[in-house]
Amino acid sequence: QSPFLQGENVMAVVAGENRLYAGLGNGRIFEMEPAKQQITDISPPGVSFVAGLFYHHPTSTLGVAGTSLHFYRRGQWQIPKAGLPNHTATIFGGANFLSPASQPGQWLVASFAALSRLDARQGILLDCSNCVGDTYQRKYAASFRVVYQARDGRVWTSTAEGLFEWKGSIQMARPERQHPAFLQPCNDIGELDDGALVFCPKGH
Numbered sequence: 001q002s003p004f005l006q007g008e009n010v011m012a013v014v015a016g017e018n019r020l021y022a023g024l025g026n027g028r029i030f031e032m033e034p035a036k037q038q039i040t041d042i043s044p045p046g047v048s049f050v051a052g053l054f055y056h057h058p059t060s061t062l063g064v065a066g067t068s069l070h071f072y073r074r075g076q077w078q079i080p081k082a083g084l085p086n087h088t089a090t091i092f093g094g095a096n097f098l099s100p101a102s103q104p105g106q107w108l109v110a111s112f113a114a115l116s117r118l119d120a121r122q123g124i125l126l127d128c129s130n131c132v133g134d135t136y137q138r139k140y141a142a143s144f145r146v147v148y149q150a151r152d153g154r155v156w157t158s159t160a161e162g163l164f165e166w167k168g169s170i171q172m173a174r175p176e177r178q179h180p181a182f183l184q185p186c187n188d189i190g191e192l193d194d195g196a197l198v199f200c201p202k203g204h
Contacts, residue, residue, distance in 0.1 A: 005030065005039075014053040014062070021062055023050030029064065029072075044070045044077040056100040056107075061120070063107060065095035071107075071120045080120055097146045102153060110144035115157055115166050127168055148189035150197060158186040163199060 009025035115129035184201035
C-alpha cells in the first residue's frame, strides 16, 4: 500500500530479493524496500530512457534496457564495453529488451541493430546476429523487439515481420509450425511449466 513514485512515468517494475526496482521514462531508476518503507535513487549515468528492467535471481543482477546497457550488482553499476575482437563498430547503441541466457553471467540483448549474446561480467560480446566471425554484416535491418531463451536452449525473438528462432550468428528460422499469429510482431515471450512457448503478438 506504499505510495511510491506517485505521478511519475513508470516504464518498468521488477522484483529482486525483498525489494522492487522501478525505471522511469526519464532514465531514473529506484530501489524500493516496501517492508522498510524506503526508496533510494540508484540512477546510473548516461541513461535518459528506460525501456525495461530485468532481474536475474541466481546472480542477483539487475539488467537495464534503454538508451544504453547497464547492469547493477552488489550496489555497483557496470556498463559493458561490448565488442568483437578486431572490430570497433558499434553493435548496439541501445537495447529494447534483455533476457538472462542459460549460461551463468550471459545475457541476450534485443536491440535496434541486432541480437547479441553478452558476457556481462567481462563485457564481451560472444555472438551477434549481424556478425560472421569478426566481420560485421548488417543483414537484419529491422529492430528486434524481444528475445527469450527457452529451457530447451532455443532462442526466440521477434521483429516487425513476426516470430523467429535465432540459431546463432546470422542464422534465423521461422517456426516449424505455420500460423498467422507467427507473422505478427510480439513484445514479450515466455514459457509455461510444460515447456510450451507463450508469446504476445499484435493483432491476434
